[in-house]
Amino acid sequence: MRTVGELLREWRHRRRLSQLDLAIAADVSARHVSLVETGRSNPSADMVLRLADQLDVPLRERNVLLLAAGFAPRYAERPLDGDALPAAWDAIARVLRAHEPYPALVIDRRWNILMTNRAIDPFLADVAPDLLRPPVNMVRLGLDPRGLAHRIVNLAEVRSLLRTRIGRQLATAPDPELTALYEELLAPGSEDASPAIGSEIAVPMIFRFGGRELRLFSTTTTFGTPTDITLDEIAIESYYPSDAESAAYFTTSGAGADPRPRTSGR
Structure with a gap:
């Protein structure tokens, strides 16, 4: 040791x-x-x-x-459910509900999806069933051709953005499982000519969906002073429309009509 x-x-x-x-x-x-x-x-x-x-x-x-150092651990790791972390669960649920009709989801440190709001559902309608078996991994879901990859117009940019974010995450806190995921799906190879990204904030995700192109950008929310390992390792990914046409799709299509958040895989 x-x-x-x-x-x-x-x-x-x-x-x-x-x-x-x-x-x-x-x-x-x-x-x-x-x-x-x-x-x-x-x-x-x-x-x-x-x-x-x-x-x-x-x-x-x-x-x-x-x-x-010979001391007992100080930080608990409890499941993110209504019994173990009720205040946190309620806060996250409120954030997800408040973000509708736009999509939002909760991921853990390995990018597994823990919870989504209802606005995510239409994007998952034609995803291969095996990709939706828990734990549902956001990176795999996004980059697999049987997932969302065929819908993402600027897939090379999105892959490059994910490579940057996860590479930075691994440099900060190494994790064997996340490293394996990175090497499988994001390590640069001959098939990948992803362009360099000058600013993460300025890069939208462009989806071909419902006969139109939807341009979205995301923000990440984390707990500021967590004392529980679970809360320390989760993030809320919230997506916003980048233009009026994309905003109109969400406000007129009924996306997110049911505001109850739901678990989507652990």
């Missing part, structure tokens, strides 16, 4: 900080950081968490650090 010092040093290198940078941020001496990393000082649980906070270590990995 790796020591807490080795793990902290790895996270510091990943954040491209010197020992002095981390020491200043955590209000400790650089010598103390050095002693912890080399195993010559055994940090308290509070010190582990103080350093982890400055290194922006995800809650799941903070538990790993605590265990490596």
Whole structure:
């Protein structure tokens, strides 16, 4: 088992900080950081968490650090349902309902879809059934020809955008399953001549749907100060029309008529 010092040093290198940078941020001496990393000082649980906070270590990995230092985990991981996290469930449901008639969904750290609003349903009407068996993965759903890929006009741009986002995510918090998904669907290859993207905000997703082209852009919402691993790892992806014609489609087609959010795979 790796020591807490080795793990902290790895996270510091990943954040491209010197020992002095981390020491200043955590209000400790650089010598103390050095002693912890080399195993010559055994940090308290509070010190582990103080350093982890400055290194922006995800809650799941903070538990790993605590265990490596000989302490019990501090952060629970509970299912996102009405019994375990009722306040969070209600807040997310309200966000999804409020966003209708435009599409919105909730994803976990591996881009599995946990919940959607009703405006998503028309987009899934002709998706291959096996792609909709839980857990439904948003990346696979979007890039598979049997999923949404045949509807996405600017598929190369969307793939490039996903490559950028997930590549950045993996650089921040490595995950074996997400890495495998990236290598399978997003790693650059001879078949992929995706254009460079200058600004993520400016790139729409263009869907060919209902006899017209719908232009959408997305925003991502996360919990600001989560103390539960589940909440720390989820995000709400909300889609907005980029032009008046796309907006008109959603406001006149009845999309999202039933505002109740529903689970869509874990």
